[in-house]
Amino acid sequence: MTGPADDVGVLLAQAVRLRETGHREEARARLLVLRDRFPDDAQVAYQTAWVHDTLGLEAEAVPHYVDALAGHGLGADDRKGALLGLGSTYRTLGRYADAVATLSEATAAFPADNALKTFLAMALYNVGRAHDGMRLLLTVVTETSADPDIVGYRSAIEHYAQDLDAVEGTA
Structure with a gap:
């Protein structure tokens, strides 16, 4: 005999498949029903947030991400995805300070994730911290690029990333 926990897993997987195959409205409808039935299920909340984001319904996604x-019940990858989704959604909604706070928390928890750093850099720009955002982006570029033109100037880029306003050799 199967119980509600088995039921939610099957129903959630069906809704995710609908989203992944482009049937986002149908997935959203099913996920909202699941949210009503399982309001404390973190996976259901995350998938509900995600489908709202894919539909351009960012404001409606926020409470689902927060929940x-x-x-x-979120594994590390889903937690990282939820933090990125919430931070990015806050930025899209003009809630820049919330975006910086969320994405800063995310980069502290997942320091190797360059997508999180990139979204944080954008949010830093939005709060008037362009220098910090540019430093972060330049660091990501130097650490991840295999482009020979970037690699050839890696040490210079790393140096300037620390202080973009430095002027050498002024008299």
Whole structure:
């Protein structure tokens, strides 16, 4: 005999498949029903947030992301995805300080994730911290690029990333 926990897993997988195959409205409808039935399920909340984001319904995605992150049951990859989704959504909505706070938390928790750093750099720009954002982006570029033109100037880029306003050799 199967119970509600088995039921939610199957229904959630069906809704995710719908989203992944382009049937986002149908996935959204199913996920909203699941949210009503399983309001404390972090996976359901995360998937509901995600489908809202894919539909351009960012404001409606926020409470689902918040619930997903407040709950238990997200693995590391899904937690990282929820933090990126919430931070990016806050930025899209003009909630720049919230975006910086969320994405800063995310980069502290997942320091090797360059997508998080890139979204944080954009949010830093939005709050008037362009220098910090540019430093972060330049660091990501130097650490990840295999482009020979970048690699050839890596040490110079790393140096200037620390202080973009430095002027050498002024008299």
